[in-house]
Amino acid sequence: MSAPVITVRGATQVFGSRTIFRDVSFDIAAGEVFVILGGSGCGKSTLLKQMIGLLPPTAGEITVAGHSVRTEVEQVRRQIGVMFQSGALLGSMTLLENVSLPLSVFTDLPAATCAEIARLKLGLVGLGDAAALLPSEISGGMLKRAAIARALALDPPILMLDEPSAGLDPVTSAGLDKLILQLRDTLGTTCVVVTHELPSIMAIADRCAMLDAKAQGLIALGSPRELRDHPAQPMVRAFFHRETL
Numbered sequence: 001m002s003a004p005v006i007t008v009r010g011a012t013q014v015f016g017s018r019t020i021f022r023d024v025s026f027d028i029a030a031g032e033v034f035v036i037l038g039g040s041g042c043g044k045s046t047l048l049k050q051m052i053g054l055l056p057p058t059a060g061e062i063t064v065a066g067h068s069v070r071t072e073v074e075q076v077r078r079q080i081g082v083m084f085q086s087g088a089l090l091g092s093m094t095l096l097e098n099v100s101l102p103l104s105v106f107t108d109l110p111a112a113t114c115a116e117i118a119r120l121k122l123g124l125v126g127l128g129d130a131a132a133l134l135p136s137e138i139s140g141g142m143l144k145r146a147a148i149a150r151a152l153a154l155d156p157p158i159l160m161l162d163e164p165s166a167g168l169d170p171v172t173s174a175g176l177d178k179l180i181l182q183l184r185d186t187l188g189t190t191c192v193v194v195t196h197e198l199p200s201i202m203a204i205a206d207r208c209a210m211l212d213a214k215a216q217g218l219i220a221l222g223s224p225r226e227l228r229d230h231p232a233q234p235m236v237r238a239f240f241h242r243e244t245l
């Protein structure tokens with residue numbers, strides 16, 4: 001494995017008297033597609049928020065490109081483009097304006113250059129012809145692609161996607177999987193994806209980390225094929241073989 005770009009060491013999250021997960025540790029290598037999976041409420045989104053620097057871990061340490069999420073939040077954020085579950089684009093702006101927004105807010109580039117870069121990003125996600133449309137005028141799959149284009153606006157080396165295929169039909173979802181792999185292959189983007197869609201996991205993940213609410217932590221770490229073919233825990237087996245426990 002090449003040098004880790006993200007290190008998670010003993011990450012723990014407690015809300016009030018409730019432990020969501022404890023002592024979670026793994027590395028994510030540069031250029032890896034890393035999936036965080038597990039049942040509802042096991043803490044996938046919470047772990048993502050810790051990695052982005054939005055939520056300091058109750059205990060443990062996470063670094064992104066060598067920067068601590070506790071003490072160097074600015075530097076951490078600069079490494080990461082995020083698409084949250086809602087993927088919210090601003091409804092009153094065209095796709096081009098939505099994708100330009102991070103560039104005009106966070107850089108000193110002239111408006112025409114921001115627009116040119118935004119156009120390139122829209123092209124990258126297959127929306128080159130949709131730049132002038134409003135979010136209300138496009139499909140769910142196109143909305144996700146536009147949100148990914150916006151997450152890529154500032155050329156982050158890491159992309160984090162929270163349930164990108166939620167609410168999409170299988171064909172559109174497979175198209176999104178292909179896009180994620182294309183971004184990794186063409187731009188070298190490290191992708192951290194939260195999902196519990198088994199076909200997506202098998203299609204895109206180099207490795208995955210499985211969290212479990214009952215175990216309050218990590219129950220499996222490895223390639224999806226390893227976890228499917230050699231599940232070390234009944235819960236892992238149930239997930240990859242679609243069995244009930």
Ligand SMILES: Nc1ncnc2c1ncn2[C@@H]1O[C@H](COP(=O)(O)OP(=O)(O)OP(=O)(O)O)[C@@H](O)[C@H]1O
Binds near residue numbers: 038041045
């Ligand atoms: N700020 C918070 N305060 C208290 N509890 C929280 C907070 N954020 C999340 N939780 C709880 O922590 C648990 C894990 O939430 P999280 O959203 O990380 O789960 P998840 O695995 O992403 O679930 P899903 O697949 O349903 O999105 C949930 O029970 C949630 O209610």
